Amino acid sequence: EPEVTQTPSHQVTQMGQEVILRCVPISNHLYFYWYRQILGQKVEFLVSFYNNEISEKSEIFDDQFSVERPDGSNFTLKIRSTKLEDSAMYFCASSPALGTKKETQYFGPGTRLLVL
Amino acid sequence: DQQVKQNSPSLSVQEGRISILNCDYTNSMFDYFLWYKKYPAEGPTFLISISSIKDKNEDGRFTVFLNKSAKHLSLHIVPSQPGDSAVYFCAASNAGNNRKLIWGLGTSLAVNP
Numbered sequence: 001e002p003e004v005t006q007t008p009s010h011q012v013t014q015m016g017q018e019v020i021l022r023c024v025p026i027s028n029h030l031y032f033y034w035y036r037q038i039l040g041q042k043v044e045f046l047v048s049f050y051n052n053e054i055s056e057k058s059e060i061f062d063d064q065f066s067v068e069r070p071d072g073s074n075f076t077l078k079i080r081s082t083k084l085e086d087s088a089m090y091f092c093a094s095s096p097a098l099g100t101k102k103e104t105q106y107f108g109p110g111t112r113l114l115v116l
Numbered sequence: 117d118q119q120v121k122q123n124s125p126s127l128s129v130q131e132g133r134i135s136i137l138n139c140d141y142t143n144s145m146f147d148y149f150l151w152y153k154k155y156p157a158e159g160p161t162f163l164i165s166i167s168s169i170k171d172k173n174e175d176g177r178f179t180v181f182l183n184k185s186a187k188h189l190s191l192h193i194v195p196s197q198p199g200d201s202a203v204y205f206c207a208a209s210n211a212g213n214n215r216k217l218i219w220g221l222g223t224s225l226a227v228n229p
Contacts, residue, residue: 004159031215043160043205043219056216091159095215103148103167103215107159 002026004108006092012114013082021077021111023092030097032075033105034067036060036088043091049075050097082115089113119143120208122220129227135193137223139206142187146208150217151180151191154203163204164191196227 005024013019025032034046047057049067057065066078075094079086089112093105121140129135139149147168152160166173166180166189173180179192193200203224207217 006159033216035217042221043207043217045216045218048216058216103209103211104150104162104165105215105217106162107152109157109159 004092004094004106006090006108006111008111009109010112010114012116015084015115016081019079019082019113021079021090021092021113023075023077023108024073025075025092025094026096026106027073028096029094029106031055031095031105032067032069033093033095034077035091035093035107037091038085038088046077079113082113084115087113087115119146119218120206120220122206122223124223125221126224126226129196129225131198131227131229132195135191135196135200135225135227137191137193137204137206137225139189139191139220140187141189141208143208143210143218144187145210146218147210148208148215149180149182149189150207150209151178152205152207153200154205154222160205193225196225198227198229201225201227 007022032049037043047061048055064080068076089110091110092108095105150165151163153163154160164175164178166182182189203222205222206220209215
């Protein structure tokens with residue numbers, strides 16, 4: 001069964017450094033999302049992406065964050081200058097545009113980001 | 117942001133019995149509800165969903181019930197199995213907000229052999 005993959009599984013970085021989190025969504029999906037979960041807190045929406053542009057972003061997704069689909073398969077989240085409070089589990093998700101499951105988002109295994 | 121609430125942080129059930137996980141929401145604009153299951157160090161796995169035009173959806177051992185007037189949904193697992201032990205998240209979305217999911221805090225289910 002096709003699945004969403006994410007790399008790396010863990011990332012440790014120094015405050016102020018740039019990180020890029022990578023995702024390969026399910027191949028025929030057209031909607032892509034990033035969420036994060038800070039330890040002990042709710043899963044939070046960051047951004048949705050469709051047709052090569054951001055369709056919605058949360059207030060968390062400030063100028064330090066950006067997303068890109070550099071080729072036909074990868075979907076990346078970049079944090080330009082990491083802060084301590086960016087430490088979280090980051091999940092990528094994708095959903096199809098059509099069909100009975102178009103509202104269902106399928107998630108990757110996550111990247112655990114630790115900012116020191 | 118308390119639009120989706122799971123008021124029970126944990127639940128313990130005997131193998132073979134029914135597990136009932138509850139979820140409440142406040143936003144009447146939600147039109148789609150999903151349950152995800154999550155094991156430690158893994159991503160959420162989609163379990164079952166329900167559209168707001170229905171009041172029940174069943175898939176094998178899993179049934180989701182929606183009570184729109186009470187803004188309440190529940191997930192029933194019967195019979196419960198030890199492999200069902202995980203954290204269960206309720207999430208909601210609406211077509212008007214690009215389908216972003218709003219999540220509950222989760223309920224940790226332990227199914228005891």
